[in-house]
Amino acid sequence: MSKFLAYLKTSTFRKNLIIAIVSVAVFLLLIFFCLRFYTRHGEGVAVPKLKGLPVEQAIALLESQGLRYQIDSVYQIDKEPGMVTEQDPDEGTNVKFNRTIYLTIITRNAPNVGFPDIFESSYLEARAVLSNYGIKIADTSYTSDIMRDRVLSVTYRGQNILKGDAIPKGSSISLVLGDGKGASEVDLPNVVGLSLPEAIFSLKGSSLTMGTVSYEGSVTDTINAKVFKQYPAVSDSLYKVAIGTPVDLILSNDLPPVPSVDVKKVAP
Template sequence: MSSFKAGTKKILTHLIIILGLLFALLFFFFEVYLPGYTNHGETVTVPDLESFHYDEIEDYLSSRDLRYEISADSGFVADAQPLSVLKQNPRPGTKVKQGRKIYITLNAENAPMIKMPNLVNSLIKNAQEVLAIYGLERGEIIYVPDIGQNVVLDQKYRGRTIKEGFEIPKGSQIDLVVGDGLGKQTLAIPNLVGMEEADAEFLVVGSGLRLGRINYVSTDTVPKGTIIKQLPPSGIEAKTGELIDVWISELENQDNF
């Protein structure tokens, strides 16, 4: 019986020793080794790398215990330096562990080629929106006499007319030749004095001109609706689309007897 108790006591002793060693091993692994291996509690603030050149990145990140990887998909910004940082992930200010990899997108060294869109016959506002969509810059606006006001008549790249579909570098400046709304043709302004308003308007529009401000003047000597004055006066040379202001008679109020 005494030998049985002694054997049991021995087994229990060994079991306690094994459990103690196992507990000590687990404690060491989770509280000492693992935190040291994963840099537990040690973080680094991700710096802002925007506009950094490629040659500056490695030393700058290494000094902060960070790594980097260049994204295969580069972007292009015409105003940015070639091979400078455009985007990064994680974003600046993010807290990360030491040794974390920062993914970087660089500005392309050479501008990608794109096909020129057609801007001719578009309003200048719409043309500017199309240029922005294609990654092109609006250059000089050149106004020329044409009845199409603010309508694009020609598109130029480096001083030469460029056709739709021609390949140019992204970010290029495109000059727009735009109509001023007056036209090239010159003509003599017709005499509208003495005409009725409807007939005068018909004549003005038919002549390639436009009716401008209409002023009403009270009078009892000229029939109502008759033009009594115009500016510019008749006979003066004008360009297509020019405005003509007119003064039209209206009867004065008559007292009832």
């Protein structure tokens, strides 16, 4: 230990220490200036304003300032195709020469979307769904249907389209809606011989209403009772009635049902 301390006091140690310190300083300065030269510290250009410019003009401006570019595209219905809508970095940012500037432009070609299932929906429901898909409603027309404003069919460029058909986003379609009036008359069903639940189901399916229900004869089992008569009854002169017409039913357990009348049968 005493020899080491004695060595520290010699001129040889001091000379080697000075050489080492100078060497480290020179090395650090060399690295600093090399990096400064390599990165061109302080040199660069401010990114110009590109948003709102046509893409051709934006590209020419970037190339004139020694900058590169990369383009992505999106589709927006209310934007003019070919316009720059986003840029990265933002305008005014100081960047190196040959830096890549990322541009987002409005594409000229609308992407296709699968037509949504709006059939049997109301007009308000259909309009909300179509808006989410970027599809416009050009006009509407009405046709006979029981439900008001129910979507019955859809046309695009004069052709009927179905769920899943591909059409360009932003397209305008036409809707055919129900008028809520329906047909003025419907076929009168013959429910003679049916049980009461069966008769009710048949009448509702024909858009008719249940009138009065009565029983005739000795009724011991109302569940198994069958329709004996109906008013109005199907006949050669009456086989259509207005929608919503009430039909009265008479049921019985022991009386034979009245034979049904086939209104479509034509006598020879």
